Amino acid sequence: xxxxxxxxxxxxxxxxxxxxxxxxxxxxxxxxxxxxxxxxxxxxxxxxxxxxxxxxxxxxxxxxxxxxxxxxxxxxxxxxxxxxxxxxxxxxxxxxxxxxxxxxxxxxxxxxxxxxxxxxxxxxxxxxxxxxxxxxxxxxxxxxxxxxxxxxxxxxxxxxxxxxxxxxxxxxxxxxxxxxxxxxxxxxxxxxxxxxxxxxxxxxxxxxxxxxxxxxxxxxxxxxxxxxxxxxxxxxxxxxxxxxxxxxxxxxxxxxxxxxxxxxx
Amino acid sequence: xxxxxxxxxxxxxxxxxxxxxxxxxxxxxxxxxxxxxxxxxxxxxxxxxxxxxxxxxxxxxxxxxxxxxxxxxxxxxxxxxxxxxxxxxxxxxxxxxxxxxxxxxxxxxxxxxxxxxxxxxxxxxxxxxxxxxxxxxxxxxxxxxxxxxxxxxxxxxxxxxxxxxxxxxxxxxxxxxxxxxxxxxxxxxxxxxxxxxxxxxxxxxxxxxxxxxxxxxxxxxxxxxxxxxxxxxxxxxxxxxxxxxxxx
Amino acid sequence: xxxxxxxxxxxxxxxxxxxxxxxxxxxxxxxxxxxxxxxxxxxxxxxxxxxxxxxxxxxxxxxxxxxxxxxxxxxxxxxxxxxxxxxxxxxxxxxxxxxxxxxxxxxxxxxxxxxxxxxxxxxxxxxxxxxxxxxxxxxxxxxxxxxxxxxxxxxxxxxxxxxxxxxxxxxxxxxxxxxxxxxxxxxxxxxxxxxxxxxxxxxxxxxxxxxxxxxxxxxxxxxxxxxxxxxxxxxxxxxxxxxxxxxxxxxxxxxxxxxxxxxxxxxxxxxxxxxxxxxxxxxxxxxxxxxxxxxxxxxxxxxxxxxxxxxxxxxxxxxxxxxxxxxxxxxxxxxxxxxxxxxxxxxxxxxxxxxxxxxxxxxxxxxxxxxxxxxxxx
Numbered sequence: 001x002x003x004x005x006x007x008x009x010x011x012x013x014x015x016x017x018x019x020x021x022x023x024x025x026x027x028x029x030x031x032x033x034x035x036x037x038x039x040x041x042x043x044x045x046x047x048x049x050x051x052x053x054x055x056x057x058x059x060x061x062x063x064x065x066x067x068x069x070x071x072x073x074x075x076x077x078x079x080x081x082x083x084x085x086x087x088x089x090x091x092x093x094x095x096x097x098x099x100x101x102x103x104x105x106x107x108x109x110x111x112x113x114x115x116x117x118x119x120x121x122x123x124x125x126x127x128x129x130x131x132x133x134x135x136x137x138x139x140x141x142x143x144x145x146x147x148x149x150x151x152x153x154x155x156x157x158x159x160x161x162x163x164x165x166x167x168x169x170x171x172x173x174x175x176x177x178x179x180x181x182x183x184x185x186x187x188x189x190x191x192x193x194x195x196x197x198x199x200x201x202x203x204x205x206x207x208x209x210x211x212x213x214x215x216x217x218x219x220x221x222x223x224x225x226x227x228x229x230x231x232x233x234x235x236x237x238x239x240x241x242x243x244x245x246x247x248x249x250x251x252x253x254x255x256x257x258x259x260x261x262x263x264x265x
Numbered sequence: 266x267x268x269x270x271x272x273x274x275x276x277x278x279x280x281x282x283x284x285x286x287x288x289x290x291x292x293x294x295x296x297x298x299x300x301x302x303x304x305x306x307x308x309x310x311x312x313x314x315x316x317x318x319x320x321x322x323x324x325x326x327x328x329x330x331x332x333x334x335x336x337x338x339x340x341x342x343x344x345x346x347x348x349x350x351x352x353x354x355x356x357x358x359x360x361x362x363x364x365x366x367x368x369x370x371x372x373x374x375x376x377x378x379x380x381x382x383x384x385x386x387x388x389x390x391x392x393x394x395x396x397x398x399x400x401x402x403x404x405x406x407x408x409x410x411x412x413x414x415x416x417x418x419x420x421x422x423x424x425x426x427x428x429x430x431x432x433x434x435x436x437x438x439x440x441x442x443x444x445x446x447x448x449x450x451x452x453x454x455x456x457x458x459x460x461x462x463x464x465x466x467x468x469x470x471x472x473x474x475x476x477x478x479x480x481x482x483x484x485x486x487x488x489x490x491x492x493x494x495x496x497x498x499x500x501x502x503x504x505x506x507x508x509x510x511x512x513x
Numbered sequence: 514x515x516x517x518x519x520x521x522x523x524x525x526x527x528x529x530x531x532x533x534x535x536x537x538x539x540x541x542x543x544x545x546x547x548x549x550x551x552x553x554x555x556x557x558x559x560x561x562x563x564x565x566x567x568x569x570x571x572x573x574x575x576x577x578x579x580x581x582x583x584x585x586x587x588x589x590x591x592x593x594x595x596x597x598x599x600x601x602x603x604x605x606x607x608x609x610x611x612x613x614x615x616x617x618x619x620x621x622x623x624x625x626x627x628x629x630x631x632x633x634x635x636x637x638x639x640x641x642x643x644x645x646x647x648x649x650x651x652x653x654x655x656x657x658x659x660x661x662x663x664x665x666x667x668x669x670x671x672x673x674x675x676x677x678x679x680x681x682x683x684x685x686x687x688x689x690x691x692x693x694x695x696x697x698x699x700x701x702x703x704x705x706x707x708x709x710x711x712x713x714x715x716x717x718x719x720x721x722x723x724x725x726x727x728x729x730x731x732x733x734x735x736x737x738x739x740x741x742x743x744x745x746x747x748x749x750x751x752x753x754x755x756x757x758x759x760x761x762x763x764x765x766x767x768x769x770x771x772x773x774x775x776x777x778x779x780x781x782x783x784x785x786x787x788x789x790x791x792x793x794x795x796x797x798x799x800x801x802x803x804x805x806x807x808x809x810x811x812x813x814x815x816x817x818x819x820x821x822x823x824x825x826x827x828x829x830x831x832x833x834x835x836x837x838x839x840x841x842x843x844x845x846x847x848x849x850x851x852x853x854x855x856x857x858x859x860x861x862x863x864x865x866x867x868x869x870x871x872x873x874x875x876x877x878x879x880x881x882x883x884x885x886x887x888x889x890x891x
Contacts, residue, residue, distance in 0.1 A: 094826050102780030420857070425850075454600055
């Protein structure tokens, strides 16, 4: 489904990723974790075929991403960017409808499929009541939901999300991850860069940790989500407990245990 | 002793040194010739700044305005006084007045005075208004300037207005203001005016018609021959230097 | 937040209650465009009826019908037919085409550069056209060709200048990189540099040949004076191709407004799309400048007005801009040729600037208020 082979890339002369190898099988739900600046966003862009590889390659659906046309790529991979702001003058429905670009003709005549995909995405993300509002006037959290809706409208085969729930309140965040889990159950693959360790451990069966542009850890959640691993990667003291309901591992921070407080070695 | 870039007539002044253009005379170049007298035509604001500079340096500058025959005569007389050739100036004015009077007498016999349109510039259309020397030349030549009640040398007109004015004669000046005018028969939208239908359209020399001077009388005589060939004996008609006929 | 959302869902005007989603919206757009189109038709008839040559509405209609091969009673006389059809109708057509072309080009430039102040001037296209025309006038090429019966020489010089300026801007902006990797900031900078340079060159040409100054100034100011069907015939193929390119890529303009990364996420080859759109818009603007001179403000103001009416979606914005631009320029030209006595004319560029300037200020003030309100939210 998605594969990075000895992938190195960056921006201009700055190399961000150094020799990343990873494989995602169809139907996986994977969280991408790691401290700030570890290369999560860069890896997502590269996997989506949006950033050219300086060395190595990315394969999407068994084909070299560099050889895919933009439309082919967009039909295979849907991305949810970090957020930002909407251009003025578009309603939410129009913005979500842009997700169908890669599937329509140039003028994009409203075929029934497109309308259906758009409405389904609006319903699934609880955005229907926003549909006729100006996208530029939404709050940050509302806009993130709209971006998620747009990606779902684009396609549900492979979703790449970059901190796509960071601005959502707790209820909305759970809603969003429930939706991702549902997409996953319905056969889609999801790779989500997440800041919230516990959310990742709660929903995702597999975790990939990046550090300094390399894959530091990659494996089933119960195996890699350990105190020593987290302590190495995040350079702070972390305790791992059990989720009282699901039994998933959950991380707990300790006050006063920044990177400086950690014993060397 | 010196001239502006555009002054090339009469031919003998062409050898004189140039002190810049009529819009932007070069003060340094003028001072370098140490002139006793500088003459300037009135009318251009930007050109009057260098004049002030010359005056401040003690160079006498006479600024003249000659946009009608009456003004022209008085300018010739005053330049005569300033340059100490009063007699010649008087004679010149007398001669010009005599020729104009003779022309007027001849044109008095005209059965009809044709409506004349004088094109100053195209396609940014400017016509001769009823306040300049061209208007007077047309009148002395036995015509009527069809652009009436437009005080001043120039009048802006549209193509549509020309059709409304329905001129019987269309005169196109050719010169610096109107460098590459099209002949009337190459202007499809003006094909309906009487001048185009009867072929009474001519090119004339801008320097002869639009610049007041001794040649203004020549211009009146030339135009009179074009407007009223019937009033000139055949020999005189042949002798007249035929200006460019429009078209072909 | 959830409660707020529920309240909103319950309120009657939220969502769209009836039937198919977005249908109401589409109807409103079609209605608005139809209203603009009929206003355009009405304007054309009206504009053919005013001018310094006295005409009655009946005569105007008869003359127009006669030109279309339909006879409505007695034939009108040749003067009147020439005035109504050859002069006024040709000007109305040319003004309409030019207004539409400039507005669509403006909308495209604004979309591609994601800059609400962009228009044909920003990328040096207008400046290039003006320079091309000035060269044509000074070198005497245009005059000689006109004498030989070919009025197309000057417009062709202008169009060549416009496209050459665009090429120069692209070359400068690419700075050795690939053309598809152009950054819009670099593009705008290169455009401003080229524009400034060209206007200096035009000043140089003017001071080298004072006798041609009035021709150049007249041409640069922008006017439909002395234009006729030959100019319509000259401009429409370029405008059609340019409009075709831009309209065909209307959805791409929507995507580009999201920014390059998001546009590419959604499947757009952003670099190539931008080049095509710039080319199409430059053809439109270049052809406009070629037949009418430099007319400012239309390309800047009209897309904003259209956006206010119908939103930013380019599949509505482009046709609305075209219709509004045509209306605006036809009326400006009517003003330009009727406001002075005795059939004297103002350059139409002066009219659009006088009308467009204050209007644009109002628009800006309004936008600032909206932006202020937007910032106060969420």
